[in-house]
Amino acid sequence: MKSITINGSKRESVGKKATKALRNAGQVPCVLYGGDAKPLHFATEEISFNNLVYTPDVHTVEIKFEDGEKFNAILQDIQFHPVTDAILHVDFYQISEDKPITMEIPIHTEGVARGVKNGGVLRYNLRRLKVRGLANELPDYITADVTKLKIGQKLYVTAVADESYEIQHPDNTVICQVRTSRNIVALEDDEDEDEVPADEVPSTETDDVAAVKEGEDN
Structure with a gap:
C-alpha cells in the first residue's frame, strides 16, 4: 500500500x-x-x-x-x-509491521458485465471493502471481475477473497448486481439456447403439424 x-x-x-x-x-x-x-x-x-x-x-x-x-x-x-x-x-x-490493522479498501470493477451488454444496469452496493491484514500486505485497491454477471445475478464479497487480508463482512454481503432495465436484449449465444425434445413440443405446435399431415393425405 x-x-x-x-x-x-x-x-x-x-x-x-x-x-x-x-x-x-x-x-x-x-x-x-x-x-x-x-x-x-x-x-x-x-x-x-x-x-x-x-x-x-x-x-x-x-x-x-x-x-x-x-x-x-x-x-x-x-x-x-x-x-x-x-x-x-x-x-x-x-x-507496526507485525500487527494487523483494519482498513476500508476501495473496490475497482473489471470488465463489462454480460447482463449490462443485454440491457441490464450494474448497481453497486459497496464501494469500499473493510478488510484486516498487515499494512505492508494490504492492496491499494481490490479488483472485482464482473464480466460473467448476468441479469439478476449478484457478486458477493467471497468472490474477492485473498490470502493477504481477511474480509470483515458476512459472506452474503453483495458488492454489486445486475438489475433489469427497460431495454432488455435477448441473449443470442448458442450456449444459452436449449434444444426442445420432440416429446416436449408445446401441444399447439403438435396439433398444427398433425393438421398439415392430414391435409396432405387427403
Missing part, C-alpha cells in the same frame, strides 16, 4: 485557546494513538491532508516531527466544520 508523509509539530498546550489559535493559523490539531506511549498531540498544515482525505485512494501515513522522530499510522477519524467543511481535528492510529 502506498504511503504519504505528513510533517507535524508536537503540541505542548492542548487547551481551547491554543487549539483555536492553531486553526486561525491554518493548522489542524491532531492526535496519534496506539503504540506503547501515551497519545501524542501535534499539529500540521491543513494542506497536508489534500492527498489523504480528498481522494478515493487509501494510504498509510508517515508522520515526521522536527526532532527526527517518525511514526507509521493510518487515518482513524476526522472531524469537519458543519458549515465550511474545514478540517477541525484528525485522529491517527499508530501501526
